Amino acid sequence: MTNNFLNNKKLLFDIWAGSYDWILPSVFYRAIHQRLLEYVDVPQPANILDLGCGTGRLLDRLAIKFPDLRGTGLDLSPNMLRMARLSNRHHPRLIYIEGKAESLPFGEGQFDAVFNTISFLHYLEPQQVMREVSRVLTPGGRFYLVDFTLIKEINLPKIPISPLGVRFYSPQQREALGSAAGMLCVNHHYLLGPVLLTIFEKGQ
Numbered sequence: 001m002t003n004n005f006l007n008n009k010k011l012l013f014d015i016w017a018g019s020y021d022w023i024l025p026s027v028f029y030r031a032i033h034q035r036l037l038e039y040v041d042v043p044q045p046a047n048i049l050d051l052g053c054g055t056g057r058l059l060d061r062l063a064i065k066f067p068d069l070r071g072t073g074l075d076l077s078p079n080m081l082r083m084a085r086l087s088n089r090h091h092p093r094l095i096y097i098e099g100k101a102e103s104l105p106f107g108e109g110q111f112d113a114v115f116n117t118i119s120f121l122h123y124l125e126p127q128q129v130m131r132e133v134s135r136v137l138t139p140g141g142r143f144y145l146v147d148f149t150l151i152k153e154i155n156l157p158k159i160p161i162s163p164l165g166v167r168f169y170s171p172q173q174r175e176a177l178g179s180a181a182g183m184l185c186v187n188h189h190y191l192l193g194p195v196l197l198t199i200f201e202k203g204q
């Protein structure tokens with residue numbers, strides 16, 4: 001079930017990758033990345049992870065804003081990663097690897113910050129992903145989760161716009177997921193319409 005689910009997602013994003021940076025979606029994602037940057041606070045130099053990095057646009061911005069930063073982009077889709085590598089102006093400071101959010105190929109406490117923009121909605125096992133993020137974060141490290149949210153908790157677990165649907169989480173549901181994984185919510189900020197940034201901090 002999980003493997004079929006991930007294969008379907010991989011296929012969807014592999015197909016989308018070639019046109020992902022075209023004007024319409026690009027404007028939307030770039031606006032979100034730009035607003036997210038206003039809230040980012042990382043130590044310098046920092047080692048960061050962008051989970052579900054897509055074509056690598058967010059990491060590119062982060063590398064420009066923080067010249068000492070080292071970053072890893074991880075994604076399920078080989079085609080998204082191909083696009084990210086093709087436009088990588090910061091190699092070897094930025095690298096891109098294939099993997100899944102549910103089992104991260106990294107040791108414990110490796111990253112000062114983890115980013116996740118418009119990817120969490122796709123996860124079949126959100127609590128497992130939260131545990132993985134917490135595991136790879138250094139104590140005191142931050143998790144920047146950006147995704148569509150629901151203002152109220154309503155029973156709408158799946159929306160059929162991608163294979164097997166997507167899921168949105170209310171601010172309270174996000175807090176509960178983070179807390180169960182050892183990360184406390186620092187704050188929520190609306191970035192663009194219903195797109196909400198939640199900042200978590202891993203306990204010391």
Ligand SMILES: C[S@@+](CC[C@H](N)C(=O)[O-])C[C@H]1O[C@@H](n2cnc3c(N)ncnc32)[C@H](O)[C@@H]1O
Pocket residue numbers: 006009010013029051052053054055057058074075076077080099100101102116117118119122123
């Ligand atoms: C809508 S794109 C967002 C890409 C990028 N974060 C951005 O802001 O432009 C969602 C990305 O999440 C990736 N993704 C979805 N499920 C994943 C999973 N379980 N593990 C790793 N990546 C995943 C997809 O391959 C896709 O590149």
